[in-house]
Amino acid sequence: xxxxxxxKNLQILAGVGRVxxxxxxxxxxxRSVLDALEASHPALLGTLRDAQTKKRRxxxxxxxxxxxxxxxxxxxxLPNEVATGKEPLLIIGAIAGG
Amino acid sequence: MSKVRLLVGTRKGAFxxxxxxxxxxxxxxGPHFAGWEIYxxxxxxxxxxxxxxxxxxxxxxxxxxxxxxxxxxxxxxxxQFVYDGEPGTHKWYDGSPHPxxxxxxxxxxxxxxxxxxxxxxxEDAALFASSDGGTSWSELAGLRTHKTASEWxxxxxxxxxxxxxIDPSQPDRMYVAISSAxxxxxxxxxxxxxxINNGLKSxxxxxxxxxxxxxxxxxxxxxxxxxxxxxxxxxxxxxxxxxxENWREISGNLPTDFGFVIDxxxxxxxxxxxxxxxxxxxxxxxDGKLRxxxxxxxxxxxxxxxxxxxxxxxxxxxxxxxxxxxxxxPSGIYFGTSGxxxxxxxxxxxxxxxxxxxLPAVLSVEVQTLK
Numbered sequence: 001x002x003x004x005x006x007x008k009n010l011q012i013l014a015g016v017g018r019v020x021x022x023x024x025x026x027x028x029x030x031r032s033v034l035d036a037l038e039a040s041h042p043a044l045l046g047t048l049r050d051a052q053t054k055k056r057r058x059x060x061x062x063x064x065x066x067x068x069x070x071x072x073x074x075x076x077x078l079p080n081e082v083a084t085g086k087e088p089l090l091i092i093g094a095i096a097g098g
Numbered sequence: 099m100s101k102v103r104l105l106v107g108t109r110k111g112a113f114x115x116x117x118x119x120x121x122x123x124x125x126x127x128g129p130h131f132a133g134w135e136i137y138x139x140x141x142x143x144x145x146x147x148x149x150x151x152x153x154x155x156x157x158x159x160x161x162x163x164x165x166x167x168x169x170x171x172x173x174x175x176x177x178q179f180v181y182d183g184e185p186g187t188h189k190w191y192d193g194s195p196h197p198x199x200x201x202x203x204x205x206x207x208x209x210x211x212x213x214x215x216x217x218x219x220x221e222d223a224a225l226f227a228s229s230d231g232g233t234s235w236s237e238l239a240g241l242r243t244h245k246t247a248s249e250w251x252x253x254x255x256x257x258x259x260x261x262x263x264i265d266p267s268q269p270d271r272m273y274v275a276i277s278s279a280x281x282x283x284x285x286x287x288x289x290x291x292x293x294i295n296n297g298l299k300s301x302x303x304x305x306x307x308x309x310x311x312x313x314x315x316x317x318x319x320x321x322x323x324x325x326x327x328x329x330x331x332x333x334x335x336x337x338x339x340x341x342x343e344n345w346r347e348i349s350g351n352l353p354t355d356f357g358f359v360i361d362x363x364x365x366x367x368x369x370x371x372x373x374x375x376x377x378x379x380x381x382x383x384x385d386g387k388l389r390x391x392x393x394x395x396x397x398x399x400x401x402x403x404x405x406x407x408x409x410x411x412x413x414x415x416x417x418x419x420x421x422x423x424x425x426x427x428p429s430g431i432y433f434g435t436s437g438x439x440x441x442x443x444x445x446x447x448x449x450x451x452x453x454x455x456x457l458p459a460v461l462s463v464e465v466q467t468l469k
Contacts, residue, residue, distance in 0.1 A: 009133045009158060013174065043174035047158040051178055059157045093157040 002028055002078075003088040004037055010048075010091070014041040019088060028083035030062060031074040048091065063090040102424050103168070103466040104442075105149060106434055107136035110458035112151055114169045121430050121444040124453045130172065131163065138419055138462045140206045145213040146466050150232055152203040152218070160202050162218075164232050175232035179203070179220055182239035188222065189251035198222045198242070205419060207262040210269060217288075219259035223250060223276040225288065238288035241274065246293065246310045253277035253313045253332075254378075260418055261317050265324040265341075273327065273342065278303075278313035281329070283342050294342030298331060302378075315358045316418040320367035328370050328397070330360040330418075335372055337397050348397025353384050359421035363446055364429040368396035371423075371431060371447060373416040381436075382413035390433070392447050406450035407441065414439070419462035426467060434460025 001021040011018060022036045031054070038045050049056050054074060056062075062069045065079045065087050081087035104115040111129030130136075131153045139151040147168040153161040160179065163172045179200045190196035201221040209215035218226045218235065224242040226235040241247075241259075250257060261275035270287040273294075280295040298312045305311070313332035320326065329336040329345065333356050336345045349355035354374045363369035370393045376384045383389065388407040391400040414435035424430040431443045438457035443450045 007157075009155065012132065013158075013161060043161070046177045047161065052180065057157070057159060096156065 001085050002033055002036075002082060003085055004033065005088045005090045007091060007093045009093070010044060013043050013047065015043075016041065021085075028078045029075050030069065030072065030078065033078065033089060059094040059096060061092040061094050063092055064088070100426060101468045102426070102430060103141075103146075103468060104422075104432060104440065104453070105139035105141065105151075105169075105462075105464045105466070106440055106457065106460060107139050107151070107419075107462035108434075108438070108458035108460050109135055112136040112139055112153075113454070113457060115440065115453055119426055121424075121426075121442060124442075126454055127169065129458075130169070134158075134161070135202075136461065137202060138205050138464070140208055140464050141466045142208040142213040142216075143210050144208075146468055148208075148213050148231070150206045150208060150216055152206055154202040160200070162203065162232050176228065176234050179218070179224075179226055179235055180237070181224060181242065182237040183243075185242075187248060188257060189249060191252065193251075195248070198224070200224075201256060204258045204260045205262055207264065210264055210266055217262055217272075219262050219274060221256045221258035222252075223257045223259040223279060225259055225262070225274060227288065240284070240289050241282060241291045244282070244291055244293075246279070249310060250276065250279040251311070261314070263317055263319045263327070265319070266321045267324050271324075271341070273317060273319075275314040275317050275329075277315065278311060278332070280310050280312040281314050281317060281342060294338075295345070296343060297338070297345030297347075298336065299334070299347075300332065302332065316360050318360050318362050318370075320362045320364075323367045326367070326396075328360050328362060330357050330372055332356065332378060335360065335397065348393070350393070350398035350400055352391055352400050353389075353402075357416075358418040359416050359433060361421045361423050361431070363431070364423050364425040365427050366394070366429070366446075369394050369446070370397060371421065372400075373421070373433065375415060381415045383415075386411050386413060388412045388414060388435075390431070390443075390447055390450075403443075403447045403450070405448065406443075406452075417461055419464075420460050422463050422465040424465045424467045430465065432463050432465055434463040436460065 100119040106113040111132040113128035137152045141149040151163040185198035187195035205219040207217040214231045263273040265271040282291045357375045390403040414437040421433040428446045434440045436459045
């Protein structure tokens with residue numbers, strides 16, 4: 001199972017805890033994980049990426065294994081630690097404001 | 099016995115305030131959607147327990163919420179607002195063409211006779227409609243594709259469709275206001291629109307009496323007299339008696355005629371309320387005094403209402419969707435401030451009390467009068 005950590009506002013919106021566990025078919029990529037996340041929690045549709053273009057919202061970041069994966073290709077494989085559930089994919093609201 | 103329910107949208111969540119008809123003791127419920135900007139909530143006149151809420155965030159975008167039990171439980175409904183066809187461009191702040199981009203829903207207007215029908219006024223300015231309770235949305239593109247649309251430009255708060263009024267005597271007639279394009283009317287249920295800005299004069303645009311380009315802040319209609327509309331423009335308080343064909347200024351003796359809100363007493367169609375704001379560069383009330391002004395003559399002659407409102411060291415603003423009136427007798431008047439206070443008057447404005455004092459900045463207040 002892949003583990004995804006959501007920011008607090010999206011935990012409330014989706015009615016879930018901090019960590020969401022997902023079964024992802026095929027290779028674990030940003031696209032496949034977000035597809036699975038939105039399919040299991042439709043309230044999140046459009047909150048992380050544009051529903052049509054699938055482009056990441058500008059103030060959303062994807063971190064894992066102490067790396068910023070935000071600008072990686074949607075179809076690039078996620079780190080093996082994420083794919084095997086040892087490390088979570090962290091979805092972060094970018095720091096903004098004072 | 100009647101009850102009233104206030105729906106308060108703030109910068110950091112929604113609150114539901116309820117009272118019996120005495121409007122003296124209030125129960126405060128919330129925050130709902132904590133941490134999110136709630137630009138507007140509004141209930142269906144047909145089924146008051148069905149309430150729609152616009153929930154948005156600079157991080158997470160737009161979410162639409164709906165409750166069918168008066169706010170006890172909420173569910174996210176559709177949030178896909180896609181402009182019809184190739185959106186084209188409008189004017190940007192520097193005059194250059196700028197692509198139309200959806201940012202948020204400013205205002206929700208449920209149908210007067212169908213609980214599944216609801217309209218959404220959005221930024222960048224356009225009107226969307228849903229006929230399935232907010233699950234799916236389609237644009238009424240006749241407005242955004244009006245021949246003047248490429249000349250529309252944003253106001254300081256963005257280019258937003260923030261006001262919608264439906265004529266109860268002929269529901270195919272609807273009015274919208276856009277900052278800063280002006281006021282528009284449809285007579286065919288939103289298929290086609292035309293600007294109705296004759297009589298508006300705005301000295302902050304190159305042609306003060308232009309066909310479009312006016313920064314209209316809010317319009318209000320009394321349901322018993324739908325051809326009469328009152329307007330709070332960027333500067334100037336205005337009135338029309340012919341469905342917007344012609345407007346005349348009714349600012350009269352107001353201390354300043356800049357402001358955002360305007361509303362009408364539910365039992366007295368000529369009793370109008372505004373909250374004057376110092377200026378467009380000073381978005382707070384004049385002289386440190388929070389005063390509602392009431393005209394009992396449909397404009398021109400205004401009296402300050404101060405009893406129960408702070409009269410020193412007060413520097414709050416009252417935004418365009420943050421005043422509302424109930425339909426009890428005497429009519430209750432409510433407004434929320436940028437300082438997080440929600441004030442209520444149960445006597446038509448003669449006296450006021452703060453229901454709550456320390457909410458996040460208030461963006462909108464709507465009241466439901468419940469049987």
